[in-house]
Amino acid sequence: QQQVKQSPQSLIVQKGGIPIINCAYENTAFDYFPWYQQFPGKGPALLIAIRPDVSEKKEGRFTISFNKSAKQFSLHIMDSQPGDSATYFCAALGPPGGGSTLGRLYFGRGTQLTVWP
């Protein structure tokens, strides 16, 4: 069972457009929602993250919108640029288990974004 569902699988926009990537989850114990950006040949890099007590977080051109009641969150990229072309992953952090303090990150399947010049 997939813990975090992400859509769309791929997205193509023109430069300056605002791509939106959506994620949904079911487990209300998730308490941290990061987004990762991955370029070809690189590992995922943390882009921006939000906690469920906040409805929106903005960092530069990247904005997360969070709807706790709907159990959904989304990434918006303002004024998108060709350099933003990458694969984006949403994730959710679950509670610790097995005597550890570490939570487990559950990832979506990823969205391949292409921004045309």
Next chain:
Amino acid sequence: ETGVTQTPRHLVMGMTNKKSLKCEQHLGHNAMYWYKQSAKKPLELMFVYNFKEQTENNSVPSRFSPECPNSSHLFLHLHTLQPEDSALYLCASSQEIRGRLAFFGQGTRLTVV
């Protein structure tokens, strides 16, 4: 660079070979992870080490054997792999107590022939 270095970057091995993947983090983090990334699938957590102790084994086949000699180094020993094990293997580390901030290495692209 994220401070997490993986070697080798690419590896081709036969099904009867034994090889090892290496991960080193220069961030002073206490937790280290192995993930498997396959096309069109979510990242799959394989193993977690916290302060050198394995805290999670996500039902990984025994042909994958992790080793964490200290908080800075993590290995993944591979033997008698199958072609379906071909994937990008990612190492990550985190410091914060819940593991919120995970930093990933660039990965090892493994091909099993």
